[in-house]
Structures are given as C-alpha cells and as structure tokens.
Amino acid sequence: MAEAERVIGTPDTPDAGADEPEQAERAEQAQERPKGKRKIAVLFAVAAFAYALDLVSKMIVVARLEHHEPIKVIGDWLRLEAIRNPGAAFGVGEAFTIIFTVIAAAVIVVIARLARKLYSLPWAIALGLLLGGALGNLTDRIFRSPGVFEGAVVDFIAPKGFAVFNLADSAIVCGGILIVLLSFKGLDPDGTVHKD
Secondary structure, three states, X not given: OHHHHHHHOOOOOOOHHHHHHHHHHHHHHHHHHHHHHHHHHHHHHHHHHHHHHHHHHHXXXXXXXXXXXXXXXXXXXXXXXXXXXXXXXXXXXXXXXXXXXXXXXXXXXXXXXXXXXXXXXXXXXXXXXXXXXXXXXXXXXXHOOOOOOOOOEEEEEEEOOOOOEOHHHHHHHHHHHHHHHHHHHOEOOOOOEOOO
C-alpha cells in the first residue's frame, strides 16, 4: 500500500518530484506579496510625511511670515521669505498654472498605478517623496487664491542667488535625484536589476 501511494501519490502526500517547481513558485509568490505590500506602505508613509511637513510649514509661513520682513537664518545666505508663486519652479510659466495643476495630478495618477508593481524599497522612498511633493503643491494650486486650479504655491526658503522654494519642491527634487541614481544603477521599481 505504501509503495502504491508513493508511485501514484495521494492528495495528502503528492509526488514530490512532479510538483516541486510549481510549489516553489507558489511559495515565492506568497513571500513576494507581503514584501510588495510593505513597499507600498513605505511609499504612502513617506508621501504622507512629506505632504504633512509641507502643509504644516506653509500654514505657519502664511500665518507668521506673509506680509512681514524676511527672517535671516544664515546672514544673507539663507532667508525665510513668504512669496506666492503661480508658475513652476523658479517662477517660470506664470501664465500656465492650470497646466502645472494637470501635470501634478497626472504624476500622482502615474505613481499610484506604478505602486502595484513596486518591490524595491529605494524606489518606494523615491516615489513617496515625489508623491508627497506633488500633493503638497497640488493642494496649493487647488485651494489657494486666486482660484481653484489657478492657486499660487507658497514658497519661503530663499537661498542667496537662488530661486525661492518650499518643502514640496525639495521632496520632488530629492525623489527625482534618487530615481536618476536608481536608474543609473539599473534597479527597476519591481526590484529587478539589469545591466546595459
């Protein structure tokens, strides 16, 4: 009987040789699912942190710094100065506020779609920074004056000889730099590494 079960196999004791690759693949998929979910959680946690930091900083700047003299942080090298920027980075394209709003919304949609295939922690952090920064500036575009989808972004970090920016801009730039570095290293969002 034992010999017959070994040869034929039973539901309780399948033939080890026949199903090994399939069982190994199922076990690998089961391990990947929680890892992928953790990476998505990291992405959204980083995005929430960057967004909250940007939102709180802008609320403080509008309440305490707008319509006041700039605050010198490091002499003339770094000031905090509240300005409203209807354009993109460096004040470019002030007449295209609605276009920048649409671009920010598109970035958010693309990141949300890409998150389903995310198995890389560095990519989760990079995309989280991009998402948080895009949400921060999109919130200004939607809710600040002069109107919906035409709102001016609150900028307040003013280094000498450089454009005034905010924490959302910083998150976007840091996320973008990280993505470029990951691409140069050949690391894809799904965790695979390729060498060209």
